[in-house]
Amino acid sequence: MQDTTNRPYHHGDLRREIIETAMAMLHEDKGWQFTLREVARRAGVSHAAPYKHFPDKAALLAEMAMLGFERLHKAMTTAKAKGPGPLRGEFFAVGRAYVRFGTSNPGLYRLMFSAEAGKAVNVHLSESALAVFGVVTELLERGQAEGVLRKRDVRGRAAACWAQMHGITMLTMEGLFQLEKVGPDPLDAALTTLLEGLEN
Amino acid sequence: MQDTTNRPYHHGDLRREIIETAMAMLHEDKGWQFTLREVARRAGVSHAAPYKHFPDKAALLAEMAMLGFERLHKAMTTAKAKGPGPLRGEFFAVGRAYVRFGTSNPGLYRLMFSAEAGKAVNVHLSESALAVFGVVTELLERGQAEGVLRKRDVRGRAAACWAQMHGITMLTMEGLFQLEKVGPDPLDAALTTLLEGLEN
DNA sequence: GCTCCTATGTTGACAGTGTTAACTTATGGG
DNA sequence: CCCATAAGTTAACACTGTCAACATAGGAGC
Numbered sequence A, B: 001m002q003d004t005t006n007r008p009y010h011h012g013d014l015r016r017e018i019i020e021t022a023m024a025m026l027h028e029d030k031g032w033q034f035t036l037r038e039v040a041r042r043a044g045v046s047h048a049a050p051y052k053h054f055p056d057k058a059a060l061l062a063e064m065a066m067l068g069f070e071r072l073h074k075a076m077t078t079a080k081a082k083g084p085g086p087l088r089g090e091f092f093a094v095g096r097a098y099v100r101f102g103t104s105n106p107g108l109y110r111l112m113f114s115a116e117a118g119k120a121v122n123v124h125l126s127e128s129a130l131a132v133f134g135v136v137t138e139l140l141e142r143g144q145a146e147g148v149l150r151k152r153d154v155r156g157r158a159a160a161c162w163a164q165m166h167g168i169t170m171l172t173m174e175g176l177f178q179l180e181k182v183g184p185d186p187l188d189a190a191l192t193t194l195l196e197g198l199e200n
Numbered sequence C: 001g002c003t004c005c006t007a008t009g010t011t012g013a014c015a016g017t018g019t020t021a022a023c024t025t026a027t028g029g030g
Numbered sequence D: 001c002c003c004a005t006a007a008g009t010t011a012a013c014a015c016t017g018t019c020a021a022c023a024t025a026g027g028a029g030c
Helices: A014-028 A036-043 A057-082 A087-104 A106-112 A123-146 A154-173 A186-198 B014-028 B036-043 B057-082 B087-104 B106-112 B123-146 B154-173 B186-198
Strands: none
Touching: A014 A036, A014 A057, A014 A106, A057 A087, A057 A106, A057 A123, A087 A106, A087 A123, A087 A154, A087 A186, A106 A154, A123 A154, A154 A186, A154 B154, A154 B186, A186 B154, A186 B186, B014 B036, B014 B057, B014 B106, B057 B087, B057 B106, B057 B123, B087 B106, B087 B123, B087 B154, B087 B186, B106 B154, B123 B154, B154 B186
16 A cells, blocks of 8 residues: 555654654644544554554543643743743743643644543643643742732642633634634733732 | 334424433533434434434534533523622622533533634524623623722633633643642632732 | 564454435425 | 425445454564
8 A cells, every 4th residue: 555665664663653643633723633544544554553552542642642731841931931030021921832832732732631531540641731730830939939929829829820821722722712802912911810810 | 223103203302302312411421422323322213313403413513512601601690690799709609600510511511612613604602602701791890880890901801701710610620620739729719819810 | 694572564354433315204284 | 185395214435443363574592
């Protein structure tokens, strides 16, 4: 089916290519669904080949979700590093980076938050997700230490921040933020409201 | 396949039954997916019968999503009506009602926010969704008029509120709010933070 | 250098899905 | 009363995820 002349029987790095291909298909969007067989087709292997590297389609999804959280984490930390010093600046930088990540990888972002709620098996996934949470927590602790933010239970505030960013991201992705109903810059409005709720 | 003796050839109200059955299946298990054929099976009709009432599976999903928004809207307004007078009370009542709706109908709630972002065809869907938005807007306008809330562009603030509630709902549903990381009552924390960001 | 184990890839099958076409049945408006 | 037509059925198609049986080659051990 594929011209075997060019390609060795053993791919060499099929596992990585499967993930990359699937990621690419998730990016192409429209439907945020991809099919395992189509992935195999694009990777130039037979439809059953992926099963030598992943027990399940779910396993592939889980791994992709984990990768997604790692990328999101990196996006946030680099944004924070480049943030302009004062806490307010970093806060906005991180928030914007978060939302931008989601809106420019809608399929992946969706996947990250659909991966089997009940399955606590994926400890790695939870870990990656918690790293994201950690960035927010850290920011809040610094703010409270500096006296810029009210002294409240950091955990609850971090939850509020995460929820706010997640909400904006999804509603934007979904196209539910129609400008005439939601104002010119809902992201800025949301972040401002959030910050004013945290500040002293 | 079914005993035709008891049941008339024509169901009489199959359209409604399909929707109800599908809703029930969405309610049942953690997997928020259901299959059209299984719906038909449970309704006691052949697998192609639904196509006499819905052109697509997507059409059924869209209608269910719309119903979901209507129910959510009702949940919010009744909560608001029973709210204990002062704005803060209503605010919390509405917020809690929103989140409770989501967490007790996770499948439906998910569906509501997955129904084809791009498809502006479903004007009805958008309308129902906007009604939800309207409840929040109304609350904010009252608060500003009473002088309890800062005078800012209501649209942006409403977006912030919606995003916050949506975020809490989804993260709770997804099981990402693990108490040791997020404090004893993340919902209360989030609503408090939000309200404090809105208040004068 | 040869052999053979095993990881990797292929083929073919199975059950189940959404969807359509062709056919059947009843029901209600002329 | 008749028959157009809405409503339901059966059979097929092209898919999907998954598995078992088979094929290949790359390298470890001698």
